[in-house]
Structures are given as C-alpha cells and as structure tokens.
Amino acid sequence: MGPTPYNSSNSSSSACSSSTKPPPPQPPDQMDHLLAGAGYKVRSNDLTQVAERLEHLETVMVKSSPVDISDIGNDAVYYNPTDLASWVDSLLTELNPNGSGSGSGSGSGFVSGSGPAYVSDPVMNDMNNVYGEFGQQVVTPIEEDVSIRLVHVLMTCAEAVQRGDLSLAGLLIDDLQGLLGRVNSGCGIGKVGSFFVDALSRRVVNSPQNGVVQVDLSAYENEILYHHYYEACPYLKFAHFTANQAILEAFDGQDCVHVIDFNLMQGLQWPALIQALALRPGGPPLLRLTGIGPPSLDGRDSLREIGLKLAELARSVNVRFAFRGVAATRLDDVKPWMLQVSPKEAVAVNSIMQLHKLLGPGGPRGPPVDLVLDWIRDLNPRILMVVEQESNHNQPEFLDRFTESLYYYSTMFDSLDACTAQPEKTLAELYIQREICNVVCCEGSARVERHEPLVRWRERLTGAGFAPLHLGSNAFKQARMLLTLFSAEGYSVEENEGCLTLGWHSRPLIAASAWQAIPKPSVVTTGR
Amino acid sequence: MAGSNEINVNEAKKVVPLHTWILISNFKLAYNMLRRPDGTFNRELAEFLDRKVVANTVPVDGVYSFDVIIDRATGLLNRIYRCALPETEPGHHPAAGILDLENPLSMTEIVPVVIFFHGGSFTHSSANSAIYDTFCRRLTGLIKGVVVSVNYRRSPEHRYPCAYEDGWETLQWVHSRPWLLSGKDPKVHVYLAGDSSGGNIAHHVAFRAAEAGVEVLGNMLLHPLFGGEERTESETKLDGKYFVRVQDRDWYWRAFLPEGEDRDHPACNIFGPRGVDLKGVKFPKSLVVVAGFDLVQDWQLKYVEGLENAGQEVKLLFLKKATIGFYFLPNNEHFYTLMDEIKSFVSS
Numbered sequence: 001m002g003p004t005p006y007n008s009s010n011s012s013s014s015a016c017s018s019s020t021k022p023p024p025p026q027p028p029d030q031m032d033h034l035l036a037g038a039g040y041k042v043r044s045n046d047l048t049q050v051a052e053r054l055e056h057l058e059t060v061m062v063k064s065s066p067v068d069i070s071d072i073g074n075d076a077v078y079y080n081p082t083d084l085a086s087w088v089d090s091l092l093t094e095l096n097p098n099g100s101g102s103g104s105g106s107g108s109g110f111v112s113g114s115g116p117a118y119v120s121d122p123v124m125n126d127m128n129n130v131y132g133e134f135g136q137q138v139v140t141p142i143e144e145d146v147s148i149r150l151v152h153v154l155m156t157c158a159e160a161v162q163r164g165d166l167s168l169a170g171l172l173i174d175d176l177q178g179l180l181g182r183v184n185s186g187c188g189i190g191k192v193g194s195f196f197v198d199a200l201s202r203r204v205v206n207s208p209q210n211g212v213v214q215v216d217l218s219a220y221e222n223e224i225l226y227h228h229y230y231e232a233c234p235y236l237k238f239a240h241f242t243a244n245q246a247i248l249e250a251f252d253g254q255d256c257v258h259v260i261d262f263n264l265m266q267g268l269q270w271p272a273l274i275q276a277l278a279l280r281p282g283g284p285p286l287l288r289l290t291g292i293g294p295p296s297l298d299g300r301d302s303l304r305e306i307g308l309k310l311a312e313l314a315r316s317v318n319v320r321f322a323f324r325g326v327a328a329t330r331l332d333d334v335k336p337w338m339l340q341v342s343p344k345e346a347v348a349v350n351s352i353m354q355l356h357k358l359l360g361p362g363g364p365r366g367p368p369v370d371l372v373l374d375w376i377r378d379l380n381p382r383i384l385m386v387v388e389q390e391s392n393h394n395q396p397e398f399l400d401r402f403t404e405s406l407y408y409y410s411t412m413f414d415s416l417d418a419c420t421a422q423p424e425k426t427l428a429e430l431y432i433q434r435e436i437c438n439v440v441c442c443e444g445s446a447r448v449e450r451h452e453p454l455v456r457w458r459e460r461l462t463g464a465g466f467a468p469l470h471l472g473s474n475a476f477k478q479a480r481m482l483l484t485l486f487s488a489e490g491y492s493v494e495e496n497e498g499c500l501t502l503g504w505h506s507r508p509l510i511a512a513s514a515w516q517a518i519p520k521p522s523v524v525t526t527g528r
Numbered sequence: 529m530a531g532s533n534e535i536n537v538n539e540a541k542k543v544v545p546l547h548t549w550i551l552i553s554n555f556k557l558a559y560n561m562l563r564r565p566d567g568t569f570n571r572e573l574a575e576f577l578d579r580k581v582v583a584n585t586v587p588v589d590g591v592y593s594f595d596v597i598i599d600r601a602t603g604l605l606n607r608i609y610r611c612a613l614p615e616t617e618p619g620h621h622p623a624a625g626i627l628d629l630e631n632p633l634s635m636t637e638i639v640p641v642v643i644f645f646h647g648g649s650f651t652h653s654s655a656n657s658a659i660y661d662t663f664c665r666r667l668t669g670l671i672k673g674v675v676v677s678v679n680y681r682r683s684p685e686h687r688y689p690c691a692y693e694d695g696w697e698t699l700q701w702v703h704s705r706p707w708l709l710s711g712k713d714p715k716v717h718v719y720l721a722g723d724s725s726g727g728n729i730a731h732h733v734a735f736r737a738a739e740a741g742v743e744v745l746g747n748m749l750l751h752p753l754f755g756g757e758e759r760t761e762s763e764t765k766l767d768g769k770y771f772v773r774v775q776d777r778d779w780y781w782r783a784f785l786p787e788g789e790d791r792d793h794p795a796c797n798i799f800g801p802r803g804v805d806l807k808g809v810k811f812p813k814s815l816v817v818v819a820g821f822d823l824v825q826d827w828q829l830k831y832v833e834g835l836e837n838a839g840q841e842v843k844l845l846f847l848k849k850a851t852i853g854f855y856f857l858p859n860n861e862h863f864y865t866l867m868d869e870i871k872s873f874v875s876s
Contacts, residue, residue, distance in 0.1 A: 034547045034857050039579020039658030040554075047546055054553045061557060066565045073561035073570045081577045084554060091557070148630050477572040489603055495576050505605055506583065506595045506656045506679075 040084045041497075053088045060096045068095070079470040080498040146183045150193050151406075153179060157200055158402040166204050173201045192413045195433045196406060199440035206441075217434075219294055219302060225434070226265055228427035232419045233412075234483060234491055235510050238502040239352045239387040240269035241482055242512040245475050247348045248276050250383035250514075254346035257285045260339055260379075262331060262354040264291030267306040269350070271313055278317035286320045290339050295327040303327060331358055332368035336375040347381040353510075355386060355457070359394055359450040373464040377517045383469060384515040386461070389451035390501055390508045393439045405439045408509070415504035418488030454499055454511040466515040470498030540770050543821060544851055545859045551659075552853045556771050559652065563779050569651060569684050579658040587612035591665045595656075598701045602681065604694050606701075607655045609668040609675040632709035633674065639710035640673035640717050640874040642748075643698055643733075645680065647724030649753060649780035650691060655679035659856050666858070667721075670867055671874050676702055680729065684783035688795050691725070691784075695733035699742060719746045719874055720812070723855070725784075727752025727816075731798065731831075734812050744812040746873060750866070751819050751852055752828060755781055756797035757790050760826035770821040770851045777824065797827075799834030806838035813841035815873045817866060820848035845869050 032044045042050055061069060072094040081087050157172035176197045183190040217225070230236045251257045257277075261269070270289060277284040289310065293303050303325025314321030328334045331354060341347055358369035365371060376384055391408040395401050412432060419425045438449040452460075458468075479493045479500060494501045494508060501508035541549055558577055562570045583593040593609045633639040644667065646653050646660040653660060655677040668675045680694035699718065702708060708716045720730040727749035737744045755777060767774045778791075785793050794802045814835060818828045835842040847854070850862040857863070 032547070034859060035551065037658065037662040038551055038856065039581065040551075042550075047550065051546060051550050051553075054550060054557065057557055058553065061560060066560075069560050070562075070564040070570065073564075073573050078573075078576065082579060084550070088554070091561075473573060473576045476576045480572055480575070493575075494580055505597060505603070506580075506607070508582065 035084070039082060041082050042084045046085055050085050050088060053085070053092065057088055057092050057095070060092065064095055076473075078473040081495065082497045146179060147189045147193075150176065150179045150183055150189060154193065154196060154200070154406065155399075155403070158399050161200065161203060161402075162398040169200070169204045173197065173204060176200075187417055188414070189410060191429075192406070192410045192436075195409070195436050196402075196440065198433075199437045202437065203441040218298065219296055220298065223266055223302075225427055225431035227268075228424045229431040230268060232421065232424040232428035233416055235502060236268070236352070238479060238482065238493075239510065239512060240272065242471065242475060242479055242500055243350055243352065243385040243387060244269065244273045244276065245478065246385055246469065246471060246514045247273065247350065247383055248280075250348060250469070251277070251285065251346055254382075255285045256288075256342070256345040257348065258288040258290065258341060258345040259348045259350060260290045260292070260341075260381075262292050262349070262351040264293045264303060264306055264325070267291065267310050269352070270310055274310065274314050274319055274321070275317060278314075278319050284317075284319040286322075287314065288322045288324070288345065290324045290326060292326045292328055292331070292334060294329055301325070330368075332372055334372075336378060339379070341379050347379050349376050349379065349381045349384045351385065352387045353389065356388055356394070356450045356452060357448040359452065360445050360447065369460070370464065373461070373466075377465050377520065380517050380519060382516065384461075384466060384517065385512070386457060386515065387510060387512045388454070388457060390453050390503070390511040391451050392453050392456070394450040394452050401439060405436060409436055411504050411507045412509055415488070415490065415509070418490060454496065454501070454513065457511075457513065461513075461515050465518045465520065467518050468498050469514040469516050471495075471500050471512065471514055476500060540851065543770070543849055544854075545857070547859055548851075548853065548857050551856060552771050552851070555652075555853075559776075562652075563776070567684065567779070567782060569783065571685065574652065578653065580654065580656045581658050581661045583607055583656070589665070589669060591668045593661070593665070599694075599697060602694065604681075604697060605655065605679040606698055607661070607664070607677040607679070609664050609677070611668060611672055611674075629707045631707060632714055633707070634710045635714065636712065637710060638717050640671050640719055640745075641702060641708050641710075642667065642671060642673065642675050642719045642721050642874070643695070643702055643730075644675050644677045645691075645695060645720075645722030645726030645729040645733075646677060647722065647726045647750075647753075648682070649777075650683045650725040650728075650784040651780055652682070663856065666867075667870070670871055673717075673874070674708060683780075687783070687787075688785055688793075689732075691729050692732045692736070692795075695720075695729045696736050699733055699737055699744070703742060715743075718744055719748060720744055721748035721750070721870075722752070723750035724852070725753045725780075726750075728754060728795070732795065735804070735806075735809070738809045738811045741810075746812050747814040748817075748870060748873060749814065749828075750817045750855060751822050751824065752816065752831065753777075753780075753824065754796060754798055754827040754831050755791045755824065756800050756827060757792045762826040763823045766821065766823035766825075770823070772823050772852060774823065798831055799837075803834070806835065806840060809838070809840075811835075811838075811840045813843075815843050815845060815869060817845045817847065817869070819850035819852055819854060819862075820846065821851040843869075843873075 030044045032042050032047060035042050072091070076090075076094045078087065078090055153172055153175050157169050157176065160166075160169040160172060180190065180194050180197060183193065185191055185194050247259065259270075259273070261267075274287065277287060289307070291303055291306065296302050307323030307325055311321050311323055324340065326334060326338050355369060355372075358367070358372055360368065362368055389408070391404055393401050393405050393408070395404070409432060413429070416425060416428060416432075419428070435449050438447060442448075473495075476493060476495055479502070483491045483493065490505055492503055492505060494503065496508070496511070499511055499513040501511045503509045544552070562574050564570060583595045585592050585594050590612050591609055592612055593607055595605055595607050597603070597605050644664055646655060646657065655661075656679070660677065664675045664677045676698065678695060678698045681690040699720070702718055703716050705716065710717055720734050722728070722730040730747050730749055731752065734744050734747050759774070763774050766772075781791050781796055785791070785795060791797060792800045792802055794800070794804060797803060816828060816832050818825050818832075822828075829844075832842055832844045845866070847862045847865065850860075854860055854862045855866055
C-alpha cells in the first residue's frame with residue numbers, strides 16, 4: 001500500500017447522522033483543544049462520531065483473538081496517528097474488512113462534562129498555544145562556569161552585531177577567543193562555540209555589506225565535504241532512504257518513470273533506487289534521471305560522469321536507464337523545458353536540503369521559491385519529496401537566527417561526537433561549519449542556508465497547491481532499522497503528522513515529507 | 529462474553545467525560561495491538577503511534593522546557609520544566625532560559641523540585657509524550673517550581689531494576705545541581721511523583737534514598753502500580769469494566785519483573801510475603817491517590833495500610849468516581865481536587 005493521499009475532511013464529518021446530542025455549534029474546522037494537548041487532531045464536531053467508532057472498534061476487537069490483534073500490529077501499514085478519526089477507521093478496516101458499519105448507534109450515555117464545564121483556570125484550560133511557537137532547546141546542559149560565560153558572551157556579541165555596534169562586537173570577540181582557550185574545545189559547546197566565534201568574527205571584520213565573507217569552494221571540494229558528512233552521520237542516508245521508499249511506492253505500476261534530482265552531487269541516492277526498481281515484482285520500468293547541479297568550472301563534466309556511472313550500474317541490473325544533466329548555479333535558473341518531461345511518464349521531484357535556498361530575496365517576478373514550486377506543480381509530479389533541516393534559521397532578526405542555530409548545531413555536533421572515524425568526522429564538521437558560517441555571516445542573496453521548520457514548509461507547500469502524501473509505519477520501521485546499523489545510540493526517528501523526522505535524542509534535526517501536486521483547475525488534462 | 533463486554537463499554541462511558549473516554553479508549557485499543565501474546569512488545573509501532581512533543585525554551589503559558597542527557601551510557605534523558613522569570617531585562621532573549629542555569633532558583637524562597645516518573649505500565653510512553661509533557665507543564669505552573677521528568681528505560685527491553693536505577697541516578701543528579709537550590713539553607717527541595725508505574729518507581733527510589741540518607745521531602749503517587757499473586761476483590765469486580773483488564777496488568781508485570789518471577793516479587797508487592805519492613809526507615813511523607821474505578825485499588829490501599837503500619841506518614845486521597853487517567857484532561861472535578869492536594873502537599 002503506497003502513501004495515501006491526504007484524506008482531508010471528508011471521511012468522518014459527513015456521516016454524522018447517528019449522534020443524538022450534538023455538541024454546541026463550532027466552526028466546521030475547529031480542532032478540539034483538549035485532545036490537541038494530547039497530540040491528536042480531532043474536529044470538535046467529530047468527537048461523538050469518533051467515540052462511536054472507538055466503541056465499534058472495541059466490539060470488533062473483543063471478537064478477535066489476541067493473535068489476530070497483534071498480527072495487525074505487525075503487518076498492517078498505518079499513517080498519521082495524529083488524525084485520530086482516520087486512525088480508528090484504519091484499524092477497523094484491518095480488523096473488519098467486510099463490515100464497513102458505522103458506529104453502534106448509541107451516542108448517548110456520556111457524562112455531560114464534555115466541554116470545559118468546570119470553573120476554568122486559564123492556565124489549565126487554554127493549552128492551545130503549547131505548540132504554537134517553535135523554540136530551541138539544548139541537549140547537554142551548559143553548567144561549567146567557562147562554558148556558561150562563553151554562551152553569555154556569544155549572545156552579547158550577537159546582540160551587539162544586531163545593533164550594529166561592531167566595535168563592541170570586536171572587543172567581545174577577543175573575550176571569546178580567550179574563553180575558547182580555557183574551555184574544552186574538543187567537544188560540546190566548546191567545539192561548536194569555536195565555529196560560531198569564527199563566524200561572528202568574520203562578520204564583524206567583513207560586514208556583509210562590504211562583500212563576500214564566505215569563500216566559495218570548488219565543486220570538487222564541496223563534494224569531498226559532502227561525502228564525508230554523508231559517511232559520518234546518518235542524516236543524508238536517512239533522507240535518501242526515506243525519499244527512495246516514497247518514490248518507489250509512488251512509481252508503483254508505472255512503466256515510464258522520471259526522477260528529477262535537485263542536487264545530484266555524487267548521485268549517492270540513486271544506486272539503491274535503481275536496485276530496488278530492478279527487483280520490483282513485474283520488472284523494472286524505464287528510468288530517466290535528470291540531475292541538476294552547478295556548472296563545472298574546472299573542465300570536468302561531473303554531472304555527466306555521475307550519469308555514466310549510474311548508467312553502468314543500471315545496465316548491470318537490467319534497468320533501462322537514461323540520464324540527463326542540467327547545469328545551473330541556482331535552482332531558480334532552471335527552466336522546466338530543460339527537464340524535458342514527457343506527458344507519458346510518472347515524475348518524481350527529489351529535493352534534499354535545496355528548497356530553503358530559494359527563500360532569499362526575490363526578483364521582479366516574485367520570491368524564487370514560489371516560482372519554482374509553481375513550475376514543479378506544472379510538471380504534475382506523482383511525488384515531490386522534500387527533506388529539510390528542522391529549525392528556523394530564517395528569522396528576520398539576526399539574534400534569533402544566531403541563537404536558534406547555536407542550539408541546532410550544538411545538537412548536531414553532539415550527535416557527531418558519536419562518530420570516531422577519521423577523516424570523516426573532521427571533514428563532516430567542516431561541512432557543517434560552512435553552513436553555520438552562511439547562516440551567521442551572510443545576508444541577502446549570499447545567505448542561502450535559510451532553513452525553516454516542517455510546520456512552515458507544510459503551510460508553504462499546501463498554499464502552493466500540494467497535498468501531503470503520508471509516510472507510514474513501514475517507512476518508520478525501516479528508518480529505525482537503518483539507524484541500528486549505526487553503533488551510536490541516540491538517533492531517533494519520529495512520526496510527525498505523516499512526515500518523518502530524524503533527530504538526536506529528543507530533538508528532531510531533519511524532516512522528510514512527501515507531496516503530491518493538486519492539478520491546477522485551468523489545466524486541460526492531455527492524458528497525463 | 530460479547531454481552532458482558534457491551535455492558536463494560538457503557539459503564540465506562542457513564543463515568544467519564546467524552547474527551548477522556550476517547551483518549552483512554554484510544555490508548556487501550558492501540559495498546560491491545562502492541563502487547564504480543566508471546567510476551568514481546570511491538571516497540572516500532574508503539575514509537576510510531578506515540579505522540580511526542582519537542583522541548584521548548586520559549587515559555588508557553590509561563591513554562592518552558594529543555595532536555596538534558598544525564599547519562600550517555602544508558603541514554604538517560606530528563607526533561608526539565610521551569611517557570612519563566614519575569615522579563616526584567618529590556619534585551620531579554622530566549623537564551624535567558626539557559627543562562628539561568630548559573631543561579632539557584634531562589635536565595636530566599638523555597639522552590640519545590642518534583643522528579644516525575646511518567647506512567648505506562650513500565651512499557652509505554654516517554655518523558656516527551658504529549659500527554660505527559662502537557663501534564664508536567666500544568667504541574668510546573670501549579671507548584672511554581674521545577675519538574676524533572678525522567679525518561680527511564682522501559683520493559684520488556686529493560687526489565688527490573690533499570691527503571692529504578694534511572695530514577696536513583698536522576699535523584700542524585702538533581703541533588704547535585706547548583707541551579708536547583710533554593711531557600712536560605714540552601715538545598716534542593718526534592719519531591720518524587722509518578723502515575724501508574726511511575727508511582728511504583730517513585731516508591732522504590734524513595735526507599736533507596738531513605739537507606740542512603742538522601743533527602744526526599746515527599747512522595748506523590750497517582751494510582752501507583754502495585755500487585756501480587758493473590759486476586760483481590762477489586763481486580764475481580766472491576767476486571768474489564770473501566771478500561772483495564774487484569775490480564776493486561778499480568779502481561780506488564782511479566783514484561784517488567786525478572787524472568788521466572790511472580791507478582792509477589794518485592795518490586796510489585798511492596799508489603800507482601802517478600803516485602804521489606806519499612807518500620808523505622810526515614811521514608812518521606814506520601815500522598816497516595818486512588819481512583820475508585822481502578823481495579824488495582826486494593827493493592828494501593830494495602831500499600832497505604834502498610835505505610836501506616838510501619839509508622840510512616842501517609843495521606844490517602846480516594847476519588848470514588850475516578851477512573852485511571854483522570855488527570856490527563858482538566859475536564860472533571862477529580863482533576864482539580866488532585867491539583868489542590870498536590871499544591872498543598874508541596875507547600876506544607
């Protein structure tokens with residue numbers, strides 16, 4: 001069973017005929033706030049219906065054997081447990097495939113204290129905002145005096161930078177260098193702190209207005225860092241793995257498929273997909289891969305080289321394969337006609353940590369991200385896979401960005417501590433350092449690491465005409481299995497309303513989500 | 529059989545509000561799928577289903593939280609909840625929450641620190657489960673102090689005594705944090721609390737603390753999980769009637785206790801044939817909350833009696849018409865009664 005299309009409001013609210021005592025009238029989309037505090041989204045108007053379905057589920061369970069019940073736990077695939085109504089229905093379907101009966105009919109009998117009928121203490125009752133704002137947190141406490149002082153001065157320095165008081169900032173940086181000398185810079189806040197001090201000092205010395213603070217690496221150097229980051233920690237592997245799962249399912253039953261990779265790099269994601277397609281029951285489809293990447297300035301055509309390697313692999317497993325490289329410095333330089341999408345093929349667009357780069361200042365035609373999402377939608381992809389850093393490094397105020405990235409990257413560095421392989425670890429740290437530098441030092445169009453959290457991407461993608469494709473319990477289980485291959489305990493996969501996140505302990509660090517384009521009303525379907 | 533279960537469903541419905549019925553029933557039915565007859569547990573599906581929330585250093589309703597790893601070897605993580613300080617600095621920024629780790633909670637007032645062990649029959653839930661995060665936030669705001677929610681290791685992967693070890697380690701850690709000190713002494717004013725299995729853990733950690741001379745000012749046990757080989761009247765009478773079946777309780781004990789052990793093991797049956805004598809032990813005062821529709825109540829009442837017989841200070845709060853989990857949602861009088869009791873318990 002593939003990722004299911006978003007089942008928005010239709011399933012439960014229309015069949016509400018059997019409830020006897022309707023709750024007070026609510027706006028149709030009003031979510032119940034009591035259950036929201038428990039992590040569930042249920043429309044207030046659907047509560048009685050959900051209760052009835054639960055009762056029905058119980059009677060069905062009572063009639064099933066414990067073995068049957070635990071079997072459906074083992075074998076079936078589930079999606080988005082936050083949507084309680086659909087979760088209950090999916091259980092009913094698993095246990096009772098023939099009966100599609102509605103609730104047992106008796107909506108009465110509930111104690112009438114179902115709303116906040118008691119004297120309310122605003123603190124107790126209004127938990128609406130608990131998850132409203134995204135904030136940062138730390139995993140290891142900063143308790144040693146020097147470390148505390150380091151954070152204190154870092155913040156003060158960042159504040160000075162925000163105010164434009166560069167001379168004070170400069171003095172504080174001297175302070176910071178001194179502190180770094182005393183703190184244990186091999187780990188924890190000492191390690192990540194040194195990267196932030198470095199970034200701040202670059203910013204102070206070369207203010208963003210004056211020019212480039214971050215030297216571009218050659219594509220080759222970039223690839224080296226990327227590769228070691230890939231090896232040292234599971235974030236990219238998780239991204240690739242999860243994306244491939246979802247793409248594979250989206251391509252089910254399709255004979256001609258076309259994957260558009262927004263950042264080919266060394267094509268590390270694709271051998272696994274090629275092999276999975278080769279093993280597909282019924283045989284592999286014709287696979288086209290279009291890889292987007294920066295133009296090579298050193299004479300090599302690296303896109304083509306990667307394409308050739310992948311073609312060779314595909315040939316060795318009997319998958320008909322065609323590759324095309326599209327060189328572009330920026331994603332918004334890509335024009336859809338360059339991708340040569342054919343109406344007959346099923347398209348998957350794969351964006352691993354790329355969309356945030358489009359959140360910078362827009363040109364005359366509007367924000368780059370909107371333009372790109374628009375042409376993606378025009379391609380009518382069966383799946384748009386989006387993996388992004390789970391943090392808000394795109395806030396308007398410099399200090400907020402600084403603070404949030406300090407904690408985000410501390411956590412990421414913490415997780416890297418578990419890796420001991422060299423030079424993987426050091427080069428991975430350098431890879432991350434470049435991200436930090438971009439977030440802290442750069443502004444305007446030079447600042448490309450404009451990470452935004454899942455909750456914002458959901459809004460943006462929904463607004464741009466995409467519907468969620470939920471990643472299910474099978475993807476979740478497999479991601480967890482992938483992580484056990486790493487000796488480091490501490491990585492955790494979590495399910496978040498149909499999306500999956502990978503994090504370090506209790507802090508998600510990257511989020512993977514899948515989307516499907518809602519066809520534009522004005523498009524005349526031409527047999528796609 | 530089907531007939532008697534229909535009656536059960538209707539009875540539970542009569543005593544709890546709609547939201548509570550939905551919430552607890554959902555857990556009950558989902559958990560049925562996770563417990564395998566062979567004693568193993570479907571941990572993958574359990575983690576997939578558990579609704580979790582991230583810690584948040586931005587105060588919400590005056591409370592903020594952050595996570596701390598206190599033992600890398602076991603991965604023991606605690607979630608700390610604190611009340612936000614009034615914003616006195618003009619340039620107040622979110623990092624202030626972390627900077628507060630420099631200073632004691634107060635030099636003059638006593639600020640209670642409650643170490644909380646979440647429930648889940650030793651098997652389910654985590655410190656970052658939404659239901660427990662919400663509960664701990666409420667608790668923090670109520671006591672105007674600090675709550676430390678322990679993400680202890682769970683069974684069946686980690687049986688007895690892992691959870692107790694994690695609790696003990698947390699207690700020692702809490703006592704040694706300069707930023708949890710308060711009062712004129714100053715010292716860390718620690719209470720232990722927990723619901724269901726968390727209550728059981730709180731008892732055992734308190735006992736260990738008493739033996740080691742580590743101070744715990746009080747225990748708050750919300751329908752703590754105790755048991756024994758004997759079948760008590762409440763277990764028989766209430767079996768299957770209010771969300772819980774005896775056979776499920778048995779499964780969780782089998783998953784938690786060392787293999788081959790029975791429910792008279794001292795972890796489970798505190799004042800039973802293998803129980804430890806608490807007479808003369810400097811055990812903290814206890815608040816034991818018993819729900820009148822909880823089938824475990826006879827064991828909880830035996831526990832209260834056992835404490836009394838051992839000369840220990842204990843207050844019983846018997847909520848006749850409450851079911852398990854009444855404290856998850858603020859939609860019933862038992863919830864507010866409980867909150868009042870907790871508040872006075874930590875301020876007396």
